[in-house]
Amino acid sequence: MSEDEVTALLEGARKLQLATINPDGTPHLVTMFYGLDKGRITFWTYGKAQKARNLARDPRVSCLIEAGEDYAELRGVLVYGRVTPMDDAESVLAVGMAVARRMTPGVADELLRPYVEQTGRKRVAYVVEPTKMVSWDHRRLS
Template identity: 40%
Template sequence: MSRRAQIRMTPDEVRAYLDEQRVISVATMSPNGRPHLAPLFYVPHGDGVATWTYGKSQKVANLRRLPQATVQIESGHAYEELRGVSFEADVEIVTDTERVFEIGSAMSARYDLTGGATGPEVDGFLRAQAAKRVGLVFTPTKIVSWDHAKLAGTY
């Protein structure tokens, strides 16, 4: 078995990894042909992820031209701890305010964006934010993963 095959995560391991991590790096294509890289909080969504961001951001302008991105999530400090998932994705830009609110609510719950507050005031805040934002849903078309702990210290 190849080393590459040894460190590959199973689909269940990939989903579990996405559940436990907190920040993705998203690469979109800038008008000048160079990658535009941005870190984002996210929520797991199917086999991919979803997030929200300001509709006038550079990444959204890039995605309106070409709704494709590469996403990477990684962790670990020492070689034997390195884990990660990288995927090419088709990206849906969500403009329906109710759907954007749902993504924002999931983000708020995951990251405690409201300091534990709940109720109508929080919903009002999230709805006001949703009106200024778009949702981004990243659906993987190709997934690459690695978990060096599977090598059990042999390199």
């Protein structure tokens, strides 16, 4: 996919599959809503979540964003990278708002902010610094 197509998919999607590494080396895979900051993936989670514990030990992640229902429609972006934690209140709020907007499109910020502020007290936010990106588009196969 071209850079513009990758950007469009990242901007248009709402969820990703996030893989972190468990203490025993096995992958820990979860679905996450995410935000974007200057084209980089951001997400947040509770500080005591398994993914947060994994990331504190090993900051490597894989993020899969995909679209399409039938085989001939499948397309996706796989981002390999390392996370940088953001645990200051302002950064957590900014990432939380970006995520909440994706979770609830069209809902006014004034309605989202109380939820984000409340749950943000127990959360850590992350930005993914990409090290490698792979993309595909099966619509081109026909």
